[in-house]
Amino acid sequence: MKKWWFVWVAMALASLGMAQQNLVKVNLQLKWFPQAQFAGYFVAKERGFFKEEGLDVTLLPVGDQSPIQVVQSGAADFGTTWIADLLTAREKGIPVVLIAQMFQRSGFTLVALKSTGIKDLCKDMKGKSVGVWPSGNEYPVVALFRKCGLTSSLDAKVSNPDVTAVSYPFDPALVFPNRVQLVSAMTYNEVDQIVGLGYDESKIDIFKLADEGINLLEDNIFTTERVLNTPNFKNSGLSGREVAARLIRASIKGWDWAVKNQAETVEKYVLPFCGNTCKGSGTRSDAKSHQTWQMAEIAKLYNAGATTKGWAGFLVPADYQASVKLLKEQGILTKDPPRQTVDYGPWEQATGKKAADYK
Template identity: 25%
Template sequence: MKQPKWTLLLLCGLLLTTLTACGQNDNKANNSAGNKSAASGKETTAALKDVKVVLDWSPNTNHTGLYAAKEQGFYKEEGLNVDIVLPGSGGADAMVASGEVPFGVSYQESVTQGRTQGVPLVSIAAVIQHNTSGFAAPVDRSIKSPKDYEGKTYGGWGSPVEEAILKSVMDLSGADVSKVKFINMGEADYFTAVKRDIDFAWIFYAWTGIEAELRGEPLDMQYVKDYSDKLDYYTPVLVTNEKTIESDPELVKAFLRATSKGYQYAIDHPEESADILLKAVPELDKELVVASQKWLSPKYQDDAARWGEQKREVWQNYSDWMHERKLIESPLDTDRAFTNDFLPEQ
């Protein structure tokens, strides 16, 4: 599962790809029969409308509902042959924004920053209702609260948002972020880094936290949402682009009807849906996938009226926070950044 990060280079690549690919992708949603998925290896069916959805990262339990919708035939019921593909070098956001693919997995933070720079992404569903990310440390580091970050070494990727979130939770706890040493983790994973040269890092508990449990390496974790409502944002989300919404709204509705059923299946059947993900991506660790799925399935919908529902105040709160900390140059037009209009009724 991708750690929370995005850089200036990624955003520049996103904008460049959007500009250069504009006007070249009118027929991308209808791929020729026989095209195969990088993630699943399944051949398309000519009688169905071929549609691609690009993942944000390698397949994991954030994506189980997509695989369940495909395996259970929910996409076929909507007349769709959905191809689940891995992101190219430019990233999933660039592929969706440019129209290369109509749907993808993204994050509220990157949609927010992209839209303030003219990137035409629109969030159409929240995959998980509440932010499951936070700062984690092995229990032997005795980090029980943000105050304990002082004097410790944080491992990250050099993104401005990391320090801003770290500063926010420390400020709210009366702690001083200037007393934290920052190290770039590079390509090292969390478990390697904490044994090498860091004390804590930003993780998603549903994957790295569960893996720590299975390894017998317990963590102390501070979820960022517990320190401010502004940090309880949607991560990840499903996105499309403005052109797809304008030109083929029925496709967006059909895709979400089936995808909603897929995530509902994963909510109701964690172990069976874990098996579906493992069938599609057999190289994943079975024990980790099953344990992660059991932990995450109840959190897809959580306290929302329906899976995928997004609240305006969540988008407004987080974009206000980003603007206050100069992570975005201008305020977000919140009502254009997301929509619930294509979700099926309860």
């Protein structure tokens, strides 16, 4: 009996070893440096949710590059990006496909010192300088300018713009408040950095673009038509669609866990990943405090909209159409994106739900 028991254990261990060897290698290109913005993916990796799906996922930090360029080149299989960036890339002929929408509300804001007297963006921005980000991250602000009927220096055809846009590389301390009166800031990152520069919340006004009708969602998961249509992804025996579905399923599991266990997520899974980027420039306290702030704000963006109805990762068609309509109205898009721009198939396979059933 003991002999057979040892044989069974040996076979089980051998099977486990083969399973480990047969994990499908996947590169997921993150939109920014490691931080709590990507907590769900860190959790999915470290708690084995990706592995349970047969995936060996490498999380690639991108810095200030465009994840779309990296995924298009084939250096990564999947990526995370903002919907405006994805839609404008698609109009340029880049065959990217949105397959899941993790954040259900935009975290994009403009921040001003109360002393500037800016109370209404559309009425008070004229004649002001506004800090904007490059590489496709400026689209929400461009949409706001145009929605307010204001010209900006981002348009080379305008000789005397209403608003001067100052492009800066993501550190508000470089331009705010000495060079610009308004500065781009995500609720989960730069807002805390600005407070850390000595401007606490009693001294600043935070204008959430979602409240201004510019709810261009951030942090979706995307890939390319090439990956989705691959019948044998990296000789794994799985189609690209099956790999996409597994990635989505594990990512949702990771995000659900991260949002429900924020303190442990920051301590165990965010801080070890983010290294030198944990603290951020100008933050008011240590790295742990900044990432705790970030995790709490990120949780608000994830745990909203469709997620609250049990449809995490789902791109609500009405939200998508509203984004397309807004970008077309502002001339950022010139036509409707092709039907293939959003593919609900992998999400449906991952969750067992049907997009048509959403209410």
